[in-house]
Amino acid sequence: MNLTTDLETILTASVPLTVPLLFAGLGEYVAQRAGTFNLSVEGMMLGSAFAAAYGATESGSPIVGLLCGIGAALLIAFVHGNLSHRLQLNTYVVGLSLNVLVLGVTNYLLSTTALDIPGGSAWRIPLLSDLPIVGKAFFVQPWVVYLLVPLLLLIWWVRRRRMGLELRAAGDDPVAGDLTGIDVNARRRQALLFCGFCAGIGGAYLSVFQAGSFTSGMTAGRGYIVIAAVIFGGWMLRGVIGACFVFGVAQGLQLALPAIGYTASPQLLAATPYLLALASLAVLGARSKRPLALGQPFAPVR
Numbered sequence: 001m002n003l004t005t006d007l008e009t010i011l012t013a014s015v016p017l018t019v020p021l022l023f024a025g026l027g028e029y030v031a032q033r034a035g036t037f038n039l040s041v042e043g044m045m046l047g048s049a050f051a052a053a054y055g056a057t058e059s060g061s062p063i064v065g066l067l068c069g070i071g072a073a074l075l076i077a078f079v080h081g082n083l084s085h086r087l088q089l090n091t092y093v094v095g096l097s098l099n100v101l102v103l104g105v106t107n108y109l110l111s112t113t114a115l116d117i118p119g120g121s122a123w124r125i126p127l128l129s130d131l132p133i134v135g136k137a138f139f140v141q142p143w144v145v146y147l148l149v150p151l152l153l154l155i156w157w158v159r160r161r162r163m164g165l166e167l168r169a170a171g172d173d174p175v176a177g178d179l180t181g182i183d184v185n186a187r188r189r190q191a192l193l194f195c196g197f198c199a200g201i202g203g204a205y206l207s208v209f210q211a212g213s214f215t216s217g218m219t220a221g222r223g224y225i226v227i228a229a230v231i232f233g234g235w236m237l238r239g240v241i242g243a244c245f246v247f248g249v250a251q252g253l254q255l256a257l258p259a260i261g262y263t264a265s266p267q268l269l270a271a272t273p274y275l276l277a278l279a280s281l282a283v284l285g286a287r288s289k290r291p292l293a294l295g296q297p298f299a300p301v302r
Helices: 003-033 041-059 062-085 091-112 135-139 143-159 162-172 174-179 184-211 222-232 237-259 266-284
Strands: 122-124 140-142
Touching: 003 041, 003 135, 003 140, 003 143, 003 162, 003 184, 003 222, 003 237, 041 062, 041 091, 041 184, 041 222, 062 091, 062 184, 135 140, 140 143, 140 184, 143 162, 143 184, 143 237, 162 174, 162 184, 174 184, 184 222, 222 237, 222 266, 237 266
Parallel strands: none
Antiparallel strands: 122 140
């Protein structure tokens, strides 16, 4: 047994599985900080995965596929935002309904569409890709993975500007925010659109850049894992990033452990990420750091 090789194998298997969780997790983090418990992130990822696969098939370009995926997820976010924060419908019911709708629509379209997704090559970053243990896992990836860097910088920058303060006010104290002139429901809709953008990249990555195919329900509950990651991370940016890595490694162990010679029940390994998600929801769901108005509708008082 070579520890260095084993760690490299685990990371190489885990990082690609972590990437879609990170993209969607960053978006869900922003949505929840603004007060929306966004259950439709699963549907956003699934709709994006199909739209990206279809767009890449028709155009022959992974970039066009990515744009189609983002567009589909933004459409779902737009619908969710207007139903929940303009018409004041129950956001939980809206989110779950959208997930069921997207699953049905993608299953129907899949049965009537032939997909032939063009493959995308990995980018090898000079010098960094040769580092032991982490080089191959982190620095030999499809180019879309590195969009995480500017996305993280954007979130970090916005958090320190007026827009970031208004988003947090919408999630923590919408009444006070409204009295100071903030359009709370508009901020919540904008946060959902940002979540759609991020989840769109994550869904497109799944079908076009990782699997090279689309299958029925291919997100396999990743959206719900993302929600658990936000809770597990304590609604803090660094916590959410760490939680996504934990869930990604839990998924990666399904592939890595047999490869390095360890035997474990495949069923248990497959269930591990979902067990972690349930545990985080049960143990950490009532933590005091949650946005105080999370999931609560808001009617302006002005």
